[in-house]
Amino acid sequence: MKIMFLSWGEVPRLSSVYGGQLVNVVKNVGQHESVEDSYLVAGMPLIHSGLVREKWRYGKELSSIRNLLGSGNFFRRKLIVPPVGIYPTEAQIGMFKLGQTKSMIKWLRKRKPDILHCRSYLATYMAHEWRNASGLDFKILFDTRSYMPDEAIQRECWAEGSPDHQFWRKTEARLLRDSDAVNVVSEPMRTRFIGMGADPSRVHLIHLNVEAPEEEKVQGLGIVRDGNGPLFCYCGYLDYAGWHHPNNVWQLLDRLATLRNDARFLIITKSSHTMLAADLRNKGLDYLREKIVFTSAVSPSECVRIMQGCDAGLLSYYTPKSELEFEMARGVFATKTAEYLFAGIPVLVNKICGGAAEFVEEHNVGVSYDSPESLNDSDISRLLGHKSNGNRLQALAKEKFDIEHNSRRLCSIYSDMLRRS
Numbered sequence: 001m002k003i004m005f006l007s008w009g010e011v012p013r014l015s016s017v018y019g020g021q022l023v024n025v026v027k028n029v030g031q032h033e034s035v036e037d038s039y040l041v042a043g044m045p046l047i048h049s050g051l052v053r054e055k056w057r058y059g060k061e062l063s064s065i066r067n068l069l070g071s072g073n074f075f076r077r078k079l080i081v082p083p084v085g086i087y088p089t090e091a092q093i094g095m096f097k098l099g100q101t102k103s104m105i106k107w108l109r110k111r112k113p114d115i116l117h118c119r120s121y122l123a124t125y126m127a128h129e130w131r132n133a134s135g136l137d138f139k140i141l142f143d144t145r146s147y148m149p150d151e152a153i154q155r156e157c158w159a160e161g162s163p164d165h166q167f168w169r170k171t172e173a174r175l176l177r178d179s180d181a182v183n184v185v186s187e188p189m190r191t192r193f194i195g196m197g198a199d200p201s202r203v204h205l206i207h208l209n210v211e212a213p214e215e216e217k218v219q220g221l222g223i224v225r226d227g228n229g230p231l232f233c234y235c236g237y238l239d240y241a242g243w244h245h246p247n248n249v250w251q252l253l254d255r256l257a258t259l260r261n262d263a264r265f266l267i268i269t270k271s272s273h274t275m276l277a278a279d280l281r282n283k284g285l286d287y288l289r290e291k292i293v294f295t296s297a298v299s300p301s302e303c304v305r306i307m308q309g310c311d312a313g314l315l316s317y318y319t320p321k322s323e324l325e326f327e328m329a330r331g332v333f334a335t336k337t338a339e340y341l342f343a344g345i346p347v348l349v350n351k352i353c354g355g356a357a358e359f360v361e362e363h364n365v366g367v368s369y370d371s372p373e374s375l376n377d378s379d380i381s382r383l384l385g386h387k388s389n390g391n392r393l394q395a396l397a398k399e400k401f402d403i404e405h406n407s408r409r410l411c412s413i414y415s416d417m418l419r420r421s
Contacts (some may be wrong), residue, residue, distance in 0.1 A: 001035050001414055004113035004138075008123040009079070009096065011050050014064040017335060020300045020403075021145075021209055023065050027408035035411060037113070037133040039073040040065075043100065043126070045081050061208070073396040077104075086122045086148065087157040090167040096122065097129065105134040115180075115211040115414050117141045121148040121168070124175050136165045138419045142179035144189065148172070150328050152387055157243075160324055173197060180417045183410075186355025204413050207359075209403040210338045211301045229262025230384055233310040233345070235303050236336045238271045243332070246279050248316040248350070253288055255372035259380055265292045266310060268303055300335070311387050312366070313340030314351040315356055330354035340399035341365060344390030348383055365393055 005026045007018070014023055023040065024259040030038030050058035053352040066074050081095045088096055108130060116138055118124040124142045131138060149168035150160075150406070158164040174197040176182055183204050184190045194200050232253070236378070238246045249267075254392050265288070273294040280289050307313065314335055320326045333355035340347050347366035351357045357368040369375050386393065399405065 001117065001409075001418065002037040002111070003029055003035055003039075003117055003414060004111065004119045005038070005040045006123045006127060006280060007034050007040070008126050009045065009049045009084070010042070010119070011044055011085075011377045012040075012042045012065055012076075013050070013061045015061065015298060016301070019065070020211070020335065023068060024211060024403055025209060025407060025410070027068055028403050029410055030069075030073070032407060032411045034415065037111075037410045039075065040069060041075045041077060041107075043077040043079050043096070043123075044377065045083055045085075047368070049083070057177065058067050063256075075108055076209075084157065086120050087152040087155065088122065089158060089164045093125070099132060100126075101130065104130050105136075107301060108134065108136055108138065108207050109221065113138050113209075114159055114418060115139045115141060117143060117410075119143050121172065121175065124179060125171060128175065128178060139180040139414075140178075141181045141183060141413070141417065142175050144193070145185065147189075147192075147328050147331060150256045150324055154325055154328065160322070164371045181260045181413055184331075184411070186331050186333040187358055188354045192331060193382070194320050204409075206406050206409050207400050208333055208335045208338050209406050210304065210335070210342045210401045211299075211403050229264055230260055230311040230380075231264050231266060231309070232256060232312050232348075233268065233307050233340075234314045234316075234336075235268040235297075235307060235339055236334075238267075238269055238276060240401055243334075244316070245318040246276060247283065248318050249286065249314065250280060250283055250285055251372045252314060252316045252348075253292070254285060255375055256380070257291060267292055267294050267305075268297055268299065268306060269294070271310070300339055304339050307340065307343035307345060310343070310345050312346050312348055312383050313343070315340075315347060315353055317350045317353040320352060326352070332356065333359070338397060338401035341393045342385075342401060344394045344397075346386035346393065350371065361409075363396055365396065 006091055013019055015033060026040045029035055079096060080098060116127045118127045125331045127140045136245055149165055151173055152158055153160050173196055176193055176196055181202050181208055182193060183200055185208055190203050190205055193203055234249055236244055238244055253265055277289055288398060297306060302414060315336055320329050329352045336348055337356040347360050349356045349360050349368050351368045351370055360366040366386060367379050
């Protein structure tokens with residue numbers, strides 16, 4: 001099989017979710033005996049966040065991807081588009097096609113991929129455009145990742161019910177109907193898409209990927225474990241403009257510190273530690289600062305190694321402001337869910353984060369809660385009791401999230417797509 005992975009509008013980074021959920025998948029799929037060719041084509045804007053955040057250092061991200069995949073397996077397409085990422089309006093879509101359609105069809109005729117594995121909505125949209133325009137018979141896997149038309153409302157790209165929202169909702173239904181297979185990351189996502197008309201036999205659930213850490217333990221956590229109290233961990237970005245708001249974490253930490261005065265907290269994040277400390281002060285929570293150690297990690301596998309010294313992982317998410325945002329949250333799984341379990345620690349998860357909460361409850365690997373105030377001593381004792389079953393948690397994580405296992409599942413889906421033809 002020849003598999004072409006496609007992203008369109010995203011900024012390639014090995015050190016981010018893009019790396020863990022796409023680049024490393026390309027590598028692992030390519031190692032499967034049934035796969036003859038596995039490569040990544042990334043359509044990326046000329047003006048993008050890497051130029052702002054990393055500046056000249058961003059080139060190292062591209063070099064890292066090229067070194068991991070091999071120069072012959074990573075190709076960039078430069079898009080002359082506004083920096084809107086994967087959320088173009090209907091009027092802006094033409095710019096994402098500009099100068100690309102003919103050359104991509106020529107590319108596809110030359111490389112003859114059997115399957116285009118498309119990351120998110122915009123890439124899938126482009127793949128269908130090329131297939132319809134060329135008459136080529138490659139198959140399309142719609143790797144949904146999220147509910148993009150609704151997600152863009154939370155990011156203030158367009159308003160609920162606006163023409164652009166309606167355009168993408170109609171496009172969503174078409175992509176679900178016309179793609180040869182659909183991949184989702186949680187059970188609530190599967191239920192929603194089938195309810196929208198997707199063929200149940202073509203909707204596949206593969207949870208998020210985590211690479212197994214190379215080392216079993218990481219030393220040097222004594223700075224936070226200065227007593228016998230529990231050590232809780234939060235891993236990931238914290239930003240009021242994103243999915244995980246600092247204030248939701250602070251509220252949860254405040255409640256945990258009230259229930260367990262000897263509790264300590266480890267926050268692993270690439271968000272500004274100075275900004276987060278200032279936010280604590282502004283919220284009148286200076287006392288928590290003495291209980292928190294901020295650190296960062298260069299990769300998900302390093303996060304997993306660090307977290308093996310903790311007692312539980314936290315997933316507080318954010319507070320939705322509308323029914324639409326509640327609906328979006330019901331499908332969320334969050335990569336940190338997989339990372340916590342891979343580290344062998346249970347998960348304390350907000351029930352609003354539906355995909356993760358459903359998984360935690362179904363597999364008995366943590367505790368879900370309605371609000372921080374609803375938590376009590378019994379909940380925390382039950383949560384911490386799961387840590388003694390760390391081996392079971394890790395075994396479950398390897399079964400559900402290990403990137404090598406998931407790559408084999410993908411190859412099985414690819415084979416099924418080709419058999420159907």
